[in-house]
Amino acid sequence: MARETTTHRLDKSPLHLLHRAGQGATEAFEREMATDSLTPRQFAVLVTVSQNEGLSQTNLVEQTGIDRSTLADVVRRMLKKGLIKRRRTRHDARAYSVKLTDEGSRMLKIADPLADRVDDRILSSLPVARRERFMQDLRAIVHGMGRTSAKRPLDQA
Numbered sequence: 001m002a003r004e005t006t007t008h009r010l011d012k013s014p015l016h017l018l019h020r021a022g023q024g025a026t027e028a029f030e031r032e033m034a035t036d037s038l039t040p041r042q043f044a045v046l047v048t049v050s051q052n053e054g055l056s057q058t059n060l061v062e063q064t065g066i067d068r069s070t071l072a073d074v075v076r077r078m079l080k081k082g083l084i085k086r087r088r089t090r091h092d093a094r095a096y097s098v099k100l101t102d103e104g105s106r107m108l109k110i111a112d113p114l115a116d117r118v119d120d121r122i123l124s125s126l127p128v129a130r131r132e133r134f135m136q137d138l139r140a141i142v143h144g145m146g147r148t149s150a151k152r153p154l155d156q157a
Helices: 002-011 014-033 040-051 057-064 068-081 102-123 128-151
Strands: 084-088 096-100
Touching (some): 002 014, 014 040, 014 102, 040 057, 040 068, 040 084, 040 096, 040 102, 057 068, 057 096, 068 084, 102 128
Antiparallel strands (some): 084 096
């Protein structure tokens, strides 16, 4: 009986369900990539940098939602892989601007259609008529949680 109650409770928890959905999406992305060469966060950085050449790491945090310390680690790994390069900005010697390398552009061209397939697979779980509303709701959650997290950090670890 307690097991049913726990399952029922978790089925009503947005926190739990979003976590499980995120796990599934990450696993699908990793299977689609078929190598350890690119993570979902690295893909997000590649896409964002490709659309905003010379973006600072601070702006990358804002645009990707990746926290500052995790982004610093992601950038270090991507630098080692030769996917991005960074330089000090002209207006602030403490800040870096980030650009794609030729290898980063090549990797993005390979990864883009694979990521699209993952997106399609995720959305295929829903009837076609509900997909756009689902995306709107996800964006609303991300926007709302962004405001909340700015006022009170959710992740203390």
